Amino acid sequence: MNEPLTRSVLVIDDEIFIRDLLSDFFVKLQFGVVVARDGNAGIAEFRKSRFDVALVDLKMPGKSGIETLRELHQIHANTPVIVMTGYPTIDSSIEALRLGAYDYIIKPFKLQELKDVVDRAIKEQEIHVEIDSLREKVHTIEAELRQYRSAASERAREIGSLPGGAADHPPVKTVGIPRS
Amino acid sequence: MDSKPRLLIVDDELLIRDLLYDYFAARDFDIAVAENGQRALTLLEKDRFDTVILDLKIPDIDGLELAERIRAEHNDLPIILITGYPSVESAIGALRHRVDDYFIKPVNLTHLRRAVEAAVARHTPPQAQLQQPGGSQT
Numbered sequence: 262m263n264e265p266l267t268r269s270v271l272v273i274d275d276e277i278f279i280r281d282l283l284s285d286f287f288v289k290l291q292f293g294v295v296v297a298r299d300g301n302a303g304i305a306e307f308r309k310s311r312f313d314v315a316l317v318d319l320k321m322p323g324k325s326g327i328e329t330l331r332e333l334h335q336i337h338a339n340t341p342v343i344v345m346t347g348y349p350t351i352d353s354s355i356e357a358l359r360l361g362a363y364d365y366i367i368k369p370f371k372l373q374e375l376k377d378v379v380d381r382a383i384k385e386q387e388i389h390v391e392i393d394s395l396r397e398k399v400h401t402i403e404a405e406l407r408q409y410r411s412a413a414s415e416r417a418r419e420i421g422s423l424p425g426g427a428a429d430h431p432p433v434k435t436v437g438i439p440r441s
Numbered sequence: 442m443d444s445k446p447r448l449l450i451v452d453d454e455l456l457i458r459d460l461l462y463d464y465f466a467a468r469d470f471d472i473a474v475a476e477n478g479q480r481a482l483t484l485l486e487k488d489r490f491d492t493v494i495l496d497l498k499i500p501d502i503d504g505l506e507l508a509e510r511i512r513a514e515h516n517d518l519p520i521i522l523i524t525g526y527p528s529v530e531s532a533i534g535a536l537r538h539r540v541d542d543y544f545i546k547p548v549n550l551t552h553l554r555r556a557v558e559a560a561v562a563r564h565t566p567p568q569a570q571l572q573q574p575g576g577s578q579t
Contacts, residue, residue, distance in 0.1 A: 354532035355543045365533045 268383060269293035269310070273303030273329060274318040274345070279368075283316065286372050287379075300324030304332050312340055313383045314363075316375075319346035319353055327353060330360050339389065341382035345370070445471040446561040447489060451481040451507070452496040452523070457546075461494060464550055465557070478502030478510075485511065490518060491561045492541075494553070497524035497531055505534045512538060519560030523548055 270292050272283045280296040287294045297303035319326035333342050341363035349367050357365045363382045448470045450461045458474045475481035478501050497504035508520050522535050525546040535543045542556040
């Protein structure tokens with residue numbers, strides 16, 4: 262099945278074997294792939310371009326995967342970051358949870374399993390974007406409605422204060438927009 | 442409007458329930474307690490909560506399964522797991538179920554309180570910003 266061409270993944274891993282393996286795998290799936298050999302290089306790539314998902318090895322020389330995850334989230338909090346490690350620990354998995362990692366997968370893993378996680382992460386992100394867009398629309402409509410109600414109330418007060426207007430008559434119970 | 446944050450504590454150990462109840466009640470939280478998962482689900486159906494503190498090991502439902510069921514019904518409700526039996530598997534499970542935090546017993550109460558307060562702040566909608574002066578009133 263053809264995958265959309267627009268999807269992109271950033272792979273941050275100090276092991277060249279893993280970088281090459283994942284790069285080949287995702288290129289075959291028609292992803293745009295960028296690889297980085299350490300946390301700093303990965304963060305620099307992440308600042309330059311928007312990615313649909315980032316894969317970060319936990320144990321790297323220099324900046325750790327956890328620190329890299331923290332910085333990636335500071336740059337683009339909504340991009341899902343999947344942590345990979347051959348050395349799983351309770352502490353690092355809790356830290357990954359606290360920093361909002363999308364998933365924590367243990368090496369060696371099956372490439373199909375990784376693909377499933379990546380697909381799910383991208384799909385969920387697309388849904389979040391859609392929800393945010395709908396929320397924005399709702400807020401806009403609510404703001405317009407408030408303005409309309411405010412204008413209608415103002416207009417009603419103006420009419421009421423005119424000679425022979427509503428102020429000279431018994432009070433009207435409701436003025437405004439009919440509710441459905 | 443009652444402005445106290447509402448906290449649900451789910452733990453089968455009476456000692457822990459009492460300890461957490463006393464600690465958070467003294468800090469102006471409105472608290473309900475449940476000794477098992479079914480009771481927790483019943484309380485969640487009836488009332489609104491701002492955060493759930495959930496023991497991972499409760500007798501009737503696995504804590505992660507309960508977290509998943511809570512997520513299904515209350516997507517945005519913060520869940521903080523506590524456990525005396527930590528493992529990589531349960532921490533990863535918690536991460537995958539979008540649990541907000543994970544603490545190992547014996548829990549540092551100050552750290553737990555900070556996590557609860559952060560979770561409540563994220564969960565509580567900014568109602569004041571939505572209320573418009575002069576808006577329609579019934």
